[in-house]
Ligand SMILES: Nc1ncnc2c1ncn2[C@@H]1O[C@H](COP(=O)(O)OP(=O)(O)O)[C@@H](O)[C@H]1O
């Protein structure tokens with residue numbers, strides 16, 4: 001359960017007086033997520049999500065996330081809306097943390113994503129990319145290449161406790177990715193940057209909503225695709241499922257066609273996406289705050305994904321023909 005900061009009932013009831021949300025009926029910490037403390041609130045007017053922003057989130061970035069959700073919702077993406085208080089503000093403080101209430105989205109995230117889910121997320125991601133095109137505020141990706149070295153430095157001395165040889169493996173990969181090979185000329189825009197299956201809700205096989213914009217930023221759109229290939233297209237036995245990848249990429253391409261340069265960059269972007277999540281997971285694995293109710297995610301899952309992408313020689317391995325998408 002990701003609750004790093006607890007909230008007392010009387011404190012919350014007082015907090016809610018700043019909103020037109022009625023009286024608090026009940027609330028509970030949410031048993032998912034690893035980044036922030038989240039609570040499900042039931043009030044006399046409905047259900048809401050309360051987020052207390054923790055560790056990796058810079059306070060200065062919060063207006064970006066909240067404005068982005070509003071922008072995307074206004075442009076056809078089903079995502080939560082920040083709830084404003086009577087003073088017109090959505091962002092305030094609770095229990096010493098920046099805090100915001102957002103609307104509750106119906107739907108269930110898929111525990112075992114199937115091919116239809118992968119197609120749904122491909123279409124949804126492309127629509128989100130198009131919807132973000134005219135969003136005016138910019139936020140650099142703090143967890144791109146330049147952000148990986150500090151994470152490595154924070155974990156390197158204990159990496160081999162997690163897997164012998166991991167430190168050297170990570171060092172070599174980081175050296176490669178920071179040697180000038182990382183693309184700089186691919187189409188950019190607003191990316192979600194964490195579109196894992198626990199951040200996409202479905203009703204049956206139909207995508208019903210996207211949540212958790214805590215890592216959203218401006219970066220290469222194809223990098224978001226690479227993050228999804230990792231998050232959606234591997235099986236529990238760690239094998240890559242090319243059928244899911246093809247379904248995901250084809251559905252994406254029907255809404256926003258990938259350029260040949262983007263296709264060609266996918267193996268490298270997928271390596272970068274793999275090391276990014278490997279490193280944050282490793283740091284979290286080695287630094288669980290005492291008393292926090294959180295289940296850290298397995299960094300080694302991403303070692304296997306990274307090794308797979310290191311072995312890729314052609315985009316055919318992702319279900320693509322080099323010259324374009326398969327029909
Ligand atoms: N707007 C929402 N509507 C419904 N459930 C939500 C909403 N936002 C978050 N949740 C629930 O809370 C969980 C954790 O939220 P998430 O934003 O992924 O956490 P974190 O802030 O740690 O990244 C989600 O998996 C989901 O179950």
Ligand SMILES: N[C@@H](CCOP(=O)(O)O)C(=O)O
Pocket residue numbers: 032033034035036194196198199212277280281297
């Ligand atoms: N998706 C990340 C962890 C952070 O995401 P959250 O949405 O679960 O808080 C990972 O799998 O490493």
